[in-house]
Amino acid sequence: MSDTVDSNAVSLEQEELRGISRTVAEIEWLLLVLVLLYYAFGGGHPEDKAAIVSGLLAYTACIMGFRYTHFFKRESRWKVAVETWIMTAFVTWSLWHTGKLDSPLINSYLLVIITSALTLGKITTLLELALIATCFVLLGDYDSIGELTSLSSLGGVLAEFAPFILVAYITTMFSSDIRYGLNKAKLMSESDDLTGILNxxxxxxxxxxxxxxxxxxxxxxxxxxxxxxxxxxxxxxxxxxxxxxxxxxxxxxxxxxxxxxxxxxxxxxxxxxxxxxxxxxxxxxxxxxxxxxxxxxxxxxxxxxxxxxxxxxxxxxxxxxxxxxxxxxxxxxxxxxxxxxxxxxxx
CATH class of the missing domain: 3.30.70.270 (Reverse transcriptase/Diguanylate cyclase domain)
Structure with missing residues (x-):
């Protein structure tokens, strides 16, 4: 009998995760299109063109693998988390070959942060921010640890990274409020006002x-x-x-x-x-x-x-x-x- 309740709970979670997966897929394709448009309109140095194309092909293969090969028989939050890590890797690769922190694609990290904030919650989004911050340091191309830890460098990194922290905070709070409101409305629509049991x-x-x-x-x-x-x-x-x-x-x-x-x-x-x-x-x-x-x-x-x-x-x-x-x-x-x-x- 407990198996019945567990199966029902799993069914409900799978429905929610399928909706999340569709949202993530749209964001993944949007990221791919942004980098593709940048490449199509002549962005980046000629010697970096091959690297950009290889990144586009590899990322496309990942999307196709996650979406259309049915390698994953069940949706899970771990799968979504892995997809956000792959997105982070693709953005970092693209930035490395299009000007690093000066690249016009730098705000592509926002898509990763928004994806995590909307689908994975606060803790995972915080970890995602830490990963992106590490990528920021790598893209900064500092000559030494001393240069990185200098007050001016830390202030510059913080100033550049602050919008990402702000977007993560606002999106996470917004997502929590929406989820709470939807759960409340769902509960009210399916419950009897007088007795509190199901209607x-x-x-x-x-x-x-x-x-x-x-x-x-x-x-x-x-x-x-x-x-x-x-x-x-x-x-x-x-x-x-x-x-x-x-x-x-x-x-x-x-x-x-x-x-x-x-x-x-x-x-x-x-x-x-x-x-x-x-x-x-x-x-x-x-x-x-x-x-x-x-x-x-x-x-x-x-x-x-x-x-x-x-x-x-x-x-x-x-x-x-x-x-x-x-x-x-x-x-x-x-x-x-x-x-x-x-x-x-x-x-």
Missing amino acids: RRGFAILADRLFGQAVRYNRALSILMIDCDNLKQVNDDFGHKAGDVLLKDLVKSIQGQLRYTDVLARHGGDEFVVLLPETTAAGALDVAERIRRAVDQMHAGGNTIHTTVSIGCAVYPEEGRTLDALMSGADRNLYQAKSLGRNQVVR
């Missing part, structure tokens, strides 16, 4: 993945549809605020009977859905009965409100070979439980 949209996204895994690996999976038996009466007798308290306490009681691998969501109004990965019919009925008993013993609103739940259960593949069929089967069984007198489980 229908969030459940649908997660359930599709988990059900797909159950089908692919021929694993058991069960669905519980849970309905509060007297929410309308509570709202009428005590007000909607009391009904909200009841729903929150109801969610806590349900969660108390679930494993961390199980998925609970608010399906709408007073109806909830639980997805139980790798759970057979016997296991699902046991969980449903434990939920029913826990809710029956629960008193909300300062021990003044009592409620019960009716539960419909459906199991893959017996009750359906698609997620929609399974949900429909659990829903039918729920209404049968209600029609039979409520406060019971039906499969």
Whole structure:
């Protein structure tokens, strides 16, 4: 069951990394085009032309290898980090043959820094800055260590390198803010405002993945549809605020009977859905009965409100070979439980 959660987490990370990889590819091609244009319009000394061309060919081969040979079967942040190191090497090679620190291509390092800041985070970007700073020293062509460590030389290097530090800081902060905002918006769009659990949209996204895994690996999976038996009466007798308290306490009681691998969501109004990965019919009925008993013993609103739940259960593949069929089967069984007198489980 923990394997299910791990697989789902890996799937989500792979989606994010594929998006990052596309962004990195665009920046890599942009860097290649910049150097190619510089060469095409006569930049650099004639004796350096062959070195520039060899650098362009080698870098193109690296891009093609990373992008189109499928040598890497899975995306990873290590792969992106290696690509930024190759970008740094290509920029340094190009600068060495086009004027070193006086080269008009010196700002190409910014593409490396932006790539790292947008995709790899603060620590890796700091390491990338250290690598580029080392390249700066090599490109400075100092005659001795004493000349390098002189106050005037250090001040000059710092002045030239300061814009790169500033861009790294701003881009990293900007990326962090964007990522935080997107995660917050994603969480809000997939969570129920009242109870804090998944809403229908969030459940649908997660359930599709988990059900797909159950089908692919021929694993058991069960669905519980849970309905509060007297929410309308509570709202009428005590007000909607009391009904909200009841729903929150109801969610806590349900969660108390679930494993961390199980998925609970608010399906709408007073109806909830639980997805139980790798759970057979016997296991699902046991969980449903434990939920029913826990809710029956629960008193909300300062021990003044009592409620019960009716539960419909459906199991893959017996009750359906698609997620929609399974949900429909659990829903039918729920209404049968209600029609039979409520406060019971039906499969």
